[in-house]
Amino acid sequence: MGSTATYEDLAVAVRNRVRRIADYPGLRAALEAEALDEAQRLGTFVDPEVDLDLALRRVDACRALGWFHWYRHLALCHGVDQGDLDKAVRLLTFCFVAGQVDLPTDLLPRIMLQPEAVFAIDCMTTSGAPALQTRVITAMRDTLRATADDHPTRSVYLRFLAEALLERFRTEGRRSDLDTAVRSFGAALHAAIDGTDDAVLLLGLAAALLERHALTGAGSDLDGAVDCLRSACAAAPPEDPLGTEAATGLVAVLLRRFRNTLRRADLDAAAKTLDDMTLRDAGDSDPVRTPRLLELGTAFATLFEDTRSLEDLDRGADFLDRFVRATPDDNSDRAVCLGMLALMSRDRYHVTREPADLDRWIEKARTAVRTVEGGSADHATFVGELGVAHQLRFDLKGLPDDLDKAVRYTRAAVDLTPDVGADRAGHLTNLAATLHTRFTHQGLPKDLDRAIDCLREALVSAPREGDERAAALSNLSGALLDRFHQFKVGEDVDEAVTVGRAAVDNAPDGHPHRAAAQANLAMVLTTRFDVSRRRDDLDQAVRLSSASASGFAPGHPDRPASLCDWGTALGVRFRHFGDPSDLDEAIECFRRAIESTGGDVNRCAAAWSNLGIALRSRAERTSDTADLDEAIGLFRTAEQSVRATDHQRVLFQTNRAGTLMQKYERTNDPADRQQAVVALTEAAKAPSGSPSMRIAAATRAAALLADSSAGSAADMAVMAVELLPQVAPRQLARGDRQRALGSLSGLASFAASLVLADSRAPEATRARRALQLLEMGRAVLLSQALDIRGDLTRLRRRDRALADRFVRLRSHLDLPPGPSPEPAPSPTTHPGQPRGAGEHHRPRLAHALADTLDEIRRLDGFESFAMAPAVEELLAQARQGPVVVFNIGEHGGHALMVTSEGVDTLPLPELTADTTVRKAAEFRIAVQSITHGTDGGLPTDPHGTMRAVLDWLWTAAAGPVLDALGLHCRPAGSADWPRVWWVPGGLLGLLPLHAAGQYSARSGHAHRCTVLDRVVSSYTPTVRALAHARRRTPDRSASGRALVVAMPTTPGLPADGRLDHVDGEVAVLRRHLPEVMLLREPDGTPPGGLGATRPATPTKAAVLDRLPDCSIAHFACHGESDTVDPAHSRLVLHDHHSDPFTVASLDAVHLDRAELAYLSACHTAANDADHLLDEAIHLTSAFQLAGFRHVVGTLWPINDRIATLVADTFYTHLRTGTGTLNTSRSALALHLAMRAIRDGDDLSARTDRAARPYLWAAYLHAGA
Template sequence: MNSGDATVVLVSEATQEFQRLAMFFRQNPTDLRVGQAVGWFHWLRHQALPDGQDQADMHGAILALTPCFLSGIEPLPEPLLPLLADEADPMAIDFLQQALSSTDTGLLTATVHVWKRMVEATPDGHPDQAGRLSNLGGALQTRFEHTGAMADLNETVIVGYQAVQATPDGHPDQAGHLSNLGGALQTRFRRTGDTADLNEAVTVGHQAVQATPDGDPNQAMYLSNLGGALQTRFEHTGAMADLNKAVTVGHQAVQATPDGHPGRAGRLSNLGWTLQARFEHTGAMADLNKAVTVGHQAVQATPDGDPNQAMYLSNLGEALQARFRRTSDAVDFDAAVTVFGDAWQVRSAPPTQRIEAGWALVRLVSGTDPVRATEVWQGVVEFLPQVVPRQLGRGDQQYELGRFSGLAGQAAAAVLSHPGLDERERAVRALAVVETGQGVLLSQALDTRSELTDLEHHAPDLADKYVRLRDLLDQPTPTTPPEHSAAEGDIPFSAIEASGEGGVEQARAREARLAQDRHRLVGDFDAVLEQIRAVEGFATFGLPPSAQELLKEAGEGPVVVVTTTPARCDALLLTATGVSHLELPDLTWNTLVEKVNAFHQAKAQARVTASADEGGDPQQVLTGILGWLWDVAAGPVLDALGFDTEPAGDEWPRVWWSPGGLLGQLPLHAAGHHSDPPGTRRTVMDCVVSSYTPTVRALRYAREQAARHEHGTDTREGALVVAMPTTPGQGALPFVRVEADKVRGHVPNAVVLTEVDTAPGSTVADALAVPTRAKVLEHLPKATIAHFACHGYTDPGDPSQSRLLLHDHAEDPLTVAALGAVRLDRAQLAYLSACSTASITQAELLDEAIHVASAFQLAGFPHVVGTLWEVNDQVSATVADLFYTHLRGAAGQAIDPTRAAHALHAAVRAMRDGTDLQDTLPGWDRIAAPLLWAPYLHTGA
């Protein structure tokens, strides 16, 4: 609004209209838009009236506009903002107090927004500036504790430092602001492992205690926070002086906290944790007994429903369990089972704490009460999706899931050992557990990608809103390197150190703005979902399919879900008749670990050259692994399915493999004894045509995408070929041009993007066809077939940053995260002739199938050809030529992407057997060189 000539509000007509509006507002005080108009009218009257006559309107403007200020309604008179913040202060503090004891992320987000407005409206030098910054930190810290969003934690540190800097020495709040900052730095260390943060946390913790006047009611809190920082530094450095000091200040904190004080339970629990830590290093039973005692006191001091109750119970359970291990006293064991069970049932606790409590419980009772263990396991897995809400950035989601790596497999193993269920029920429940607990991020993405066609027909406006919000949420977000987090301490607010370098601080401020936008988008997205599900026929829109719907996916061929854990290894066989279970007793965890390590070592040692006449040691290692895989896993599975011999005729059976966890690192599709005589080979590729799928639900999605093209899409148009014979910063791939030419021969109308030839005579047209991320993303939506011949990179620390290496890969990479926002309607086949496009190396995320091949499938390609490791580019050119030849079926026929699995199978078998391929690596014993042909795989429909 613009004040313009403020005197117009003094004319009689305007005054009469204002009085009617003011009357309406008094009768409808929740209509804030009317309140905004009333407030502006008061403000303009204040501006127009002479001094001495304007104070009533000033007061009226503040009263009317304060609720608007709290709610974020804009615009408001800028000169009034500091006064509105002062008026809103008590109400904002009420919001904060509610949020600090709530698990409602909506309330937490609203409180964050309120305190951001409070801080922005507070001028420098205002007596409440430091306190408001600290309160904003408290709101951000609390939201971080419930969501794990690093953007919140980063911003908390920034405002924590600002609060300290805005507080003069000797101010009564100085100690509190220092202590909050210390807690924040300690939290960042737990997440990132930066020792500078930990040392600074101890330093400012000491400063907080030293700045505390005698008799200060918050002294105990500052002591407890310092104790937490000292214990954390001991755990990192092993310095006993830090641990002993932590015990001392922990006792002081408890002694300074009266009975009934809301902070007493947390300080008792922290002291117990510290005492137990000292017992673990000294063996002093007095410390452990005291840890149990104060742990009980902490639990007794905690009201039911307190969000921290689960943490205090779990801390007590750890102490009881430690004492049981030392004394073998069954009373302690039973008590530990009870308190972990109670912690698991605290409904107000954050999902991560409930999962940790449930996991601890099943570890205790698996041997004595398998029925209860199974029930808890199933509940724990159901919580996994709650750990990664949409408002979290991709890096935060991966960090949270990485904390619970392997959980789904262990839960499935418990279900399959359940003594009270029949065989079929065990198999069905185990499948449900695996589908829920593996590929969690993939399932979240699939929630937003189905059923749109019908919605666009019945409710196009809702469909448009849904697509817009979905696409905004799926945009890549900044990532933060993850580290394992330790147990929480008594930290009222937490923060991360703000760098003195402007560039870093600006980046973190931008990250905070993105996080705020993301929270708003999630609220809008959930509201649209609710509206869609209210439309007749769309009640289950965006919800996962039922177990019975998943079983239908075996109609075109069996789906084999393999689970591997230290306790047992099993295969779940989905066939047209239902789901059954096959135990794999010869597949053991320890041997699997050995084979995976040997596999990775062999890949690293392999140096494939065209002049070699034998495979060499790495080839022999892989040959042995493939034979072992057949003996312990693939052979028994195919035998149970009745596919243990080479089929007669041209119609080969298909099998979809879904090997979760560690087994997914190995080429199950190539398992077998390939040196057996032809016609009697005990190998997967001589018995069935293999495909992969991360989950059964992902297979369902791929088939939905394929069904869009059942009436035919002309694959002669819309093909895209991306070729990188040279790549900035990478070795040359001399056969990539050959591969591109061969592919273009099969799809002559393809758009070809290729790296510029640096030889004399290159043209401007060459430069315009350089494969950049932007160029590729421009052409992909028009592509039915996309063929990439280039280097690939698997990021060992963050699989979402794995990428295809294009011309601008150093500045603007085409990553898995970038592909997550792509939607393709014409896509049928993606051929990724690049290194390791179907591989993931981060152990904590093996269950998530985050790699380039899955990203292309999620983008809309129902058929994707990828690789498990680095491929020889001469072999790649030949395999690609053979693949497209077989994709036609017969000479003169059009390319048929639905034949992708069969075409790849035929091409790889030909490469292995060397049939009519003497011009490709002549002299090789192909069967003895599986590194050449075994990496190729098909994923999808």
């Protein structure tokens, strides 16, 4: 080929020659002179060492040239012109690196050892690209086929193959690659001759074995990896980096095997290996070794979970401290490590209970919070841990600042956490615990309500399985139980049982929380037994608490409380079922509980108190004063062991007082009685005690002091009354508040009697104070409603948005209980979810209303907004006539006569509690006898009994009051009747004060001794309620429109509940009322005179819908008084079975134009629930609260025919001279109507009905 041949010409010539050599036997073509010339000239165009980029573009020419020199080398004699072999290796190595695969097999062993090839193999192996890794694998397999089994470099090619297979496994996950890699590493180790590569091969084999262990979990692979790494450490000199890598790897693998097997020897070996490296290298700062410090610290922390050995915990903390010192501040693992140190400080405190360890925990947690990146899950964890630590330090030292910080940090942890997940559930549970603790020590109900809300939310966030769920369920059960103790809401204890059972179900046998869940459920069931009296509850509690006590190992911090729960259940079972063995076993449980605390007074208090209760029970059986003395001492010790702010202290004090009085009854030692009084007084004054417990203590103290110290007794009773609203706060539903108040009936009267007997103050002062107490302690529910029913005109002018928020919250709280608007429960619902939207949100709404009221009262001029009126405001209500407030005590009663000039006290010695109870019972039986046509077993006729009671009522109460007021006779003119407002309260509310008089011997003169012949009577539950009725002037523009509800028949009642004269009453109303909106129960044929169209059906919804448009509402129907729950007393309308029109139905009704409600039905002013007499819960007061200024009600069943006469006469007198209706004359109109019926004005013969008060005395007027 000529000297002017181009690169292309030369490349084609060399490729063709190489092809001929390969296609035909013999190598002569490689030795031709022209061939060598072409190759040498082509070499000048493709030399990688001269121009690498050009060579890469001409790699095919490079490969042809390399093959040519390889053939030429083979053609020449051995040892002749080795330059061709070197050129072939150099060029073909370049081609291998450039990605060429068609290379001489026999030359591969030499090529693969070239530095450029080794580098390329390493890059392709670790590239993560399966195609490149496959190239290496193929090349190595070809190379191994060209290499003799005993060749010294064979182990190198096996290592390359194994490493490539291992990496391709990591990329593609083929198990066959991994198995082959393991075999290849093993073969490489076998083929290695001088041992120089043993450390590298052992490290590789260890890596492959660890991958296979991770894939299959085979322990033999993990063991093999440990052996390999130990051998690698032995094969490499300590100063060799491979030795360091082997030792570091050995530490990691030993830790891995420790995590799998918890084999202590592995952890110790790992620690020794790392310590040896640290000592040899004089430090922990090696970037490879430093992470092992973190792993070792974590491993020792894991080991501690099993061994509970402080040595293990401290070793782990030491490694972590070293890691922190060895890493820069911006290292992310450093922050994690600081967090772990905080958790390990926590664990150390839980073992040692040393205050110094708790302080260290707080400090470590604070450091972690500062270090860990804000917004991360770890940051939230450590903020939460800091909150928990502060709570524990509060438990230990009682510093309020720690408790406030606990709430703040645990709340912050919740705020830092996503809305769902186990982390949020855990933080919510911690926040609930801190709020629960603050409630326990500060007694704020909103803390307990918020804790319950947090636990409910935690259950929504928590996974269906896991510790967080079991803990949240158990804690929710406990919180509900505490709220039951606080407010006695039966639904709370029932839900506590349901949730407690779920907690046990979520903690199966062997679960760390099972024993605690069992103990909690046992306590809840024991408490519910006090309500349910179901023996099964108590028996289950005994079984569960026994199992719980067995589930806690000796020395466990919860074991003493579990033993106490067991003993408590046994003690309750003894007290109710009388098995002495239960009492003996209970005493033994309490003694074991005290012993198991190890003398820790912080955990002994409950056990001491419970043992005292059990000993007191035994003393009742044995008359052994030694048991009483020991019990008194135990209660005193329990008191002294807790802080003054601890709610348990109140319980211990009341228990000690009760035991002292038990002893006093045997010994008559005044010192015992005096100590009891002191203990009760302290308990009553303790702000941390529940309101009900404090009221009980104050009332008992007052009773003990009454005979010896009237002033101190009065102080205690006053305190009890002032606590009454706290027993029934707004966050409770109406029924729960009624139950809470029902057990305290008569408290206000008791306190007022003591105040009136307290000679420390002038009589006028005592009278005013007694009036305040009766206003505060009677009709508590009504007063709560009145608090938020005031005129909002001024507030709307000042801040409309604030007024609207107030009205919205008030309306929500006033809604009656009913079916939840939420959909039916799905299969995913769980215990702990709210029972209904209204019930669940009521506490939150109540707290929001309280906050809104506080905000309103901060406005200038609104400081007393929605507050109870001052005495001066009460006195102002007497400007239109005196208001007489009765109070009945054991030794006589009093009348507080409120006039515009002040309050005067009138003793009524014959008005005793016992006599009033007896007279009320006689009167009630007489009414029932007349109603049902039987004499009820009375010795005289029932009408005579009624007259006798009215005579007594005149002599004991009404007569002396009217005389004292100077109201001695009937006024001269018919329009000049004086008015009196009666506030009977409690027992006296069962009797018709307005009808009191001497009817058995009527005189027929103007000086007749009856109330009806001297004054116009009205009633009001409290003076404040009277002020509410007068809060606005009559709306004259609406005085003509009236809603008339008529029920001549009633579906579902016997004989259809027929009232024959209802339609006649409606006809009367049509004559008197210019605009009638009629709702009448339909029948087959509309009665004549009612129009051609059928009126609307009188359902509850229809009535409530029309009330706002009418100023007058008249009901002619049946009425029922509920003797169990007066809020269920009802007007019997069309849908009385499905949607009854009850007292509670009117809770949410706010009427701005209402004037007169006339309830021509039975029992509409009667409260027949003896336990709630002080509350004045009946339909008459409900209509008054809804906004009616005047309400006409009835105390007992009324005669259907007489009802029509009374209504006709009433509305006749309501008319003015111009023919319009003046509802302000309602009291006088009813007064005149009753007199007319009594005196027989409708009768033709000269006779009257005075001897039959049943017919006319039931009617009363309430309101303005």
